[in-house]
Amino acid sequence: MELTAYEDPRSVLVTRRLAPGTLERLTDRHRTVLHDSDQVMPRARLLDALPGTAAVLTTLDDRVDEEFLDSAGPGLRIVANHAVGVHNIDLTACAARDVVVANTPGVLTESTADLTMALLLAAARRIGEGERTVRSGTPWGWAPDFLLGAELTGQSLGIIGMGSIGRAVARRARGFGLRIGYHNRSVLRDELSEGAVPHQLDDLLSQSSLLVVSCPLTEQTRGLLDARRLALLPRGAVLVSITAGVVDEDALAAALDSGALLGAAVDHHTREPTVNPALLRQDRAVLTPHLGSATLTTRQAMGRLAIDNILAVLGGAEPPTPCR
Secondary structure, three states, X not given: OOEEEOOOOOEEEEOOOOOOOOOHHHHOOOEEEEEOXXXXXXXXXXXXXXXXXXXXXXXXXXXXXXXXXXXXXXXXXXXXXXXXXXXXXXXXXXXXXXXXEXXXXXXXXXXXXXXXXXXXXXXXXXXXXXXXXXXXXXXXXXXXXXXXXXXXXXXXEEEEOOOHHHHHHHHHHHOOOOEEEEEOOOOOOHHHOOOOEEOOHHXXXXXXXXXXXXXXXXXXXXXXXXXXXXXXXXXXXXXXXXXXXXXXXXXXXXXXXXXXXXXXEEOOOOOXXXXXXXXXXXXXXXXXXXXXXXXXXXXXXXXHHHHHHHHHHXXXXXXXXXXX
């Protein structure tokens, strides 16, 4: 797609088409260069478009590194990530050049928690397999042992990462009568824990028949759930991951293949948009294309917040949601 430019003073680059109704406040105030596509902006074109920009609105697929910053030059004031995560951004390099980094926390919490519960139900009740059976035209009929899944009511749910999304999942899980435990970088105050009990990671795994992985991807959490740790889950457990890179996807596929896990669901994939072929072969894997925040309301709110951050910094103010 061709870049679309709007007239006005300072230059802002937007690397991806945003949800409808979000861009106008930016284009009214600043000269905006938009990569008007739902596809990732090719790296060469991104680097060519960067010189002279004062702000860049990025997505998780845009790598912000020394090369990016060199191309942008000294006039770059802010990188506003259209995401909660910032693992695509070299925060140290940005800080060294006094480039503000901002993200979009909070506004996608509820929609992502909703999808997490949907994935938990889909994987536990084998909804993906059932839907594919019906659509394929394969003969089927009700039987006492047909596509038996797992109950949610009364089960033990472990949550790895009790940030705002993890806590929102815990609130929803209480409605299913689940016993909830969690593992987090720090133990939460009682009023924040949503009734969940803190555990060391291995202990949490050993008692969680249902597991949700919602911690951010960092150097400490990358590959955190490897084959050894997945083997700690009770046989027949169900795992849902909404964070790329934390779960070893090959080990997850092997656990499904062996029957150690009843089912799994993955929304945010390690090599996105490529999906691990080993998972694609697994009937009991529910695989969705990064839909956590994919509601019109949420994506509009994310776009507005990213733009709020840009307008604040270019106006000489503090951004609403900086990454410290």
